Each structure stands twice: as C-alpha cells, then as structure tokens.
Amino acid sequence: MYDYFLISSFEFTCDGKRSPEPQEIIEFCVFKYAIKSQTIEERFHTYVKPQHPVNEKLSTFCKMLTGISDKDLVTAPSLQQVLFDFDIWMFNQDLHQSRFIFIPFTHFELSHMLPYQCLVMNYHCPSYFYAFINLEELHKAHIKLQLTSGVASRPAIKQIRRRNSESLLNSFGVKQVGRKHSGVSNILMC
Numbered sequence: 001m002y003d004y005f006l007i008s009s010f011e012f013t014c015d016g017k018r019s020p021e022p023q024e025i026i027e028f029c030v031f032k033y034a035i036k037s038q039t040i041e042e043r044f045h046t047y048v049k050p051q052h053p054v055n056e057k058l059s060t061f062c063k064m065l066t067g068i069s070d071k072d073l074v075t076a077p078s079l080q081q082v083l084f085d086f087d088i089w090m091f092n093q094d095l096h097q098s099r100f101i102f103i104p105f106t107h108f109e110l111s112h113m114l115p116y117q118c119l120v121m122n123y124h125c126p127s128y129f130y131a132f133i134n135l136e137e138l139h140k141a142h143i144k145l146q147l148t149s150g151v152a153s154r155p156a157i158k159q160i161r162r163r164n165s166e167s168l169l170n171s172f173g174v175k176q177v178g179r180k181h182s183g184v185s186n187i188l189m190c
Contacts, residue, residue: 001099002035002099002100002101003034003035003036003098003099003100004032004033004034004035004041004095004098004099004100004101005033005035005100005101005102005103005133006030006031006032006033006095006100006101006102006103007030007031007033007102007103007104007105008029008030008031008102008103008104008105008109008110009027009029009104009105009109010025010027010028010029010104010105010109010113010114011025011026011027011066011068012024012025012026012027012113013026013050013055013058013059013062014059014061014062014065014066015059015061015062016059016061020052020054020055020059021054022052022054022055022116022117022120023055023113023117024048024050024051024052024055024079024117025048025079025082025113025114025117026047026048026049026050026055026058026062026066026068026073026076027045027046027047027048027066027068028044028045028046028047028048028079028082028086029043029044029045029046030043030044030045030086030102031043032044032093032095041093042093044085044086044089046076046077046082046085047068047072047073047076048073048076048077048078048079048082049073049074049075049076049077049078050073051078051079051121052120052121057070058070058073079117079118079121079123080121080123083118083123083124083125083126087126090128100128101131101132101133102128102129102131102132102133103132103133103135104132106136107132107134107135107136107137110129110130110132111132111134114129115129115130
C-alpha cells in the first residue's frame with residue numbers, strides 16, 4: 001500500500017506543568033523509512049528558531065528535558081523556512097511521486113502542534129501532514145482486542161491508561177536509545 005513511512009518527531013517549547021503560549025516547535029525530525037527494504041534511507045533534521053517573544057529564551061526545564069540550548073536555536077531557521085526546506089527535501093527524495101504516510105512519535109505533534117503553530121503564525125501547513133498513522137490508538141485497540149479475546153491479562157489495562165509513546169514502546173520491549181525528548185533518539189527507538 002505504501003512505499004515509505006515518514007517517521008517524525010518534534011520537540012517544542014515547554015516549562016514544566018505550565019507551557020508557554022503559544023508553544024512552538026524547536027526540533028523537527030523526519031526519517032524516510034523504505035518499507036520494501038525495511039531501512040532508513042534518509043533523514044531531515046533541524047532545530048527551529050521560535051518566533052514568538054514569549055519563547056525568545058528557552059526555560060531551564062525545556063533545556064534540561066530536550067537537551068536543546070538557546071545557542072542551538074540562534075542560527076536555526078524559522079518554522080516557515082523549515083517547512084519550505086522540508087518540501088524541497090520531499091521533492092528531492094521523489095516522495096511526491098511515491099505513496100507515503102507519516103508516523104509521528106506522538107499523534108499530538110501532527111494532529112495539534114504543527115497545525116496550531118502554523119495557524120497562530122499564519123503559515124501554510126502542507127496538506128500531506130494531515131495523513132498519519134496514530135500508533136497510540138492502534139496500540140489501544142490491539143490491547144482491548146487482546147483483553148476481550150482473553151489473550152491479554154488485566155495488567156495490560158495499565159498500558160491503555162498510560163497512553164504515552166514511552167509506555168507504548170516499552171510494551172513491545174523497545175528500550176530507550178539516546179536521550180529522551182530528542183527527535184533523532186525518539187525515531188531510532190521506533
């Protein structure tokens with residue numbers, strides 16, 4: 001059905017329990033995974049410079065969580081430029097001539113974060129970002145099916161309640177690789 005999965009992971013501004021408004025993407029990472037050969041063929045990775053004054057400096061919490069510093073973002077392109085560069089990358093990868101679908105590390109990145117930031121900043125959000133596979137929902141449905149068929153035990157319910165990517169990957173025996181909350185490390189775990 002598809003030629004490629006575009007596995008994506010974004011990091012964004014944060015400050016513990018109270019995130020800045022608007023939140024902005026500060027790391028944009030996509031790996032091109034060829035389904036036929038089961039290999040990562042290429043990757044697109046960049047930091048993204050926040051544009052809103054509230055995000056001019058990253059919070060200490062955000063720096064500690066993501067490992068991204070203000071210095072990393074000084075010369076980084078804006079999200080608008082990143083989206084333009086990404087479109088060129090997709091063209092150079094012949095993805096416009098291929099069948100592909102995005103697989104975000106968390107559905108929030110493509111269902112909310114990117115479209116909302118584009119709306120707030122008055123950027124065009126390319127329509128290809130709206131087609132993605134929500135692994136969290138697939139996992140939830142899989143566990144529920146196992147429960148109803150008697151294959152899974154009651155502890156599996158905890159997996160449904162803890163619907164985050166880390167618990168999803170742990171349920172498949174995938175261990176953390178690299179730094180948590182790093183776009184590249186998140187994708188390499190998938």
